[in-house]
Amino acid sequence: SAVISQKPSRDICQRGTSLTIQCQVDSQVTMMFWYRQQPGQSLTLIATANQGSEATYESGFVIDKFPISRPNLTFSTLTVSNMSPEDSSIYLCSARDRATNEKLFFGSGTQLSVL
């Protein structure tokens, strides 16, 4: 299984600022994803982070708001831009196991609070 390090683990930010979340995987993985989880809710996929090209965003999420980078097969960042209180959530990085290409592993999450 892959080990995923995600940081920061939590942050409290002011409205209108931006936060970049980093995700480092200990092995090369075929796919990386970013999810959001509101309190008491399940996970919502924000986008698939594609290595060397633009991320693929799900309906309701746009690049200007959530720019994503993936410069190589082990690292990705998600930026939450121009934050508002509605962006307060847990953001989770995940990666698919290259060996099985099926199982999904998660970073420990970033708990974001926007004031």
Place this chain on the structure above:
Amino acid sequence: RKEVEQDPGPFNVPEGATVAFNCTYSNSASQSFFWYRQDCRKEPKLLMSVYSSGNEDGRFTAQLNRASQYISLLIRDSKLSDSATYLCVVRDSSASKIIFGSGTRLSIRP
């Protein structure tokens, strides 16, 4: 209709009891199925994959019924440490999209 539906619970059962919950999925072409466990304020962790023939891992048994498009998770001899939210996860046929159910909360009482 949601792509993956679960009973949200909460299920509140005594220690030692057997508990089961189901999950239904709408896409008949779905390929792979999993149960994840998520503790409060933690990330989801893979509990077990679900195979067509059914599979067992200790006290946990997972079943897949393709005809009725549901999967189930059975927990025998439940422990206090089993208290968590259990997420049903389905991978679609294109292999690129993984869909999470809303989760079933389980609480084991002494």
